[in-house]
Amino acid sequence: MPESTGVIHDIGYQRYTGPRLGRRHVFGALYLHGLRTIFGLGRSAKAKIFPWLVVGIVTLVAVIVAAVRSQIGEVLLTYAQFADSMSWLIIFFVAVAAPELVSRDLRSGVLPLYFSRPLPRGDYATAKLLALVTGLWLLLGGPQLVMFLGAAFTTDAGLRGVGDELLDLLPALLYAGLWAVVFASVGLLVASLTGKRAFAAGGIVAVFLMTMPIGGTLAILPSRTVNELAGLVSPSTLVMGVGTWALPDPPGADSGEGLMIGGFGPVYAVAAVLLVAACVTLLLLRYRKVAAR
Structure with missing residues (x-):
């Protein structure tokens, strides 16, 4: 029997001779891609409709608030409100953006490709989380800046008035950051549990909206202590409770419609930190499990 021999054919492939970027660049690329995905950039026109509709609505509200204040001097909404x-x-x-960030990758099965490179499992989840936090903060902080510019250019107090507005704006930007961190942590964790975007979106909405009636029920019970702790059961009222405690001019303080937390402000702050920490920890564990399959 004749001995078989192998032949190597040169079909024109060339070795990569460019720079080999490391972990930091991979993380940055994931983060920027996630941020673009949130707002539909680089995707079809259909994918841009909802995020930019929301951007338009919040910006329009900010413009109206700024215009009313400049014309008649009435503050419809403070920055925190x-x-x-x-x-x-x-x-x-969040219900739309979070599944786009992680559920699509789970369903399409591209995670093994990500993790085949020198990319730690936690970097993928952290980059996606930071992208969502940034997107939400821009969504709230951008209109707040519009409101600030409207107030700063129409103030009668000169530089002193601009300084006063800036002192009001900065805590509100931090407050917007708290909204972004809490909502992104909870939303991304829920979205990471399924590859079906519709299920992920429904789960996110359910977590946020179904907990509100529970808090509302607790808030009308005869026990004052239970009333003041009722906001802990919902992420939304949890953030509002931190704002009521921490902000120098808490939302609803003038009208008496603010969240009643009594002396439990520090409890709300600790609960918010623990909620974010728990969600981030579970998110990292989730992707360690996915990568091990």
Whole structure:
């Protein structure tokens, strides 16, 4: 029997001779891609409709608030109240954005490709989480900046008035960041549990909206202590409770419609930190499990 021999054919492939970027660049690429995905950039026109509709709504509200203040001097919404008022829109924005960030990758089976490179499992989840936090903060902080510019350019107190507005804006931007961190942590964790975007979106909406009636029920019970702790059961009222405690001019303080937390402000703050920490930990464990399959 003749001995078989192998032949190597040169079909024109060339070795890569460019720079080999490391972990930091991979993380940055994932983060930027996630941020673009949130707002539909680089995707079809259909994918841009909802996120930019939300951007348009929140910006329009900010422009109206700024215009009313400049014309008649009435403050319809403070910077912090703006974040609270937009919370319903943010819930649905998270319900759409979070599944786009992680559920699509789970369903399409591309995670083994990500993890075949020198990319730690936690970097993938962290990059996606930071992208969602950034997107939500921009969604709230951008309109707040519009409101600030409207107030700064129409103030009668000169530089002193601009300084006062800036002192009001900065805590509100931190407050918007708290909304972003809590909502992104909870939303991304829920979305990471399924590869079906519709199920993920429904789960996110359910977590945020179904907990609110529970808190509302606890808030009308005869026990004052239970009333003041009722906001702990919902992510939305949890954030509002931290704002009521921490902000120098808490939302609803003037009208008496603010969240009643009594002396439990530090409890709300600790609960918010623990909620974020728990969600991030479970998210990292989730992707360690996915990568091990």
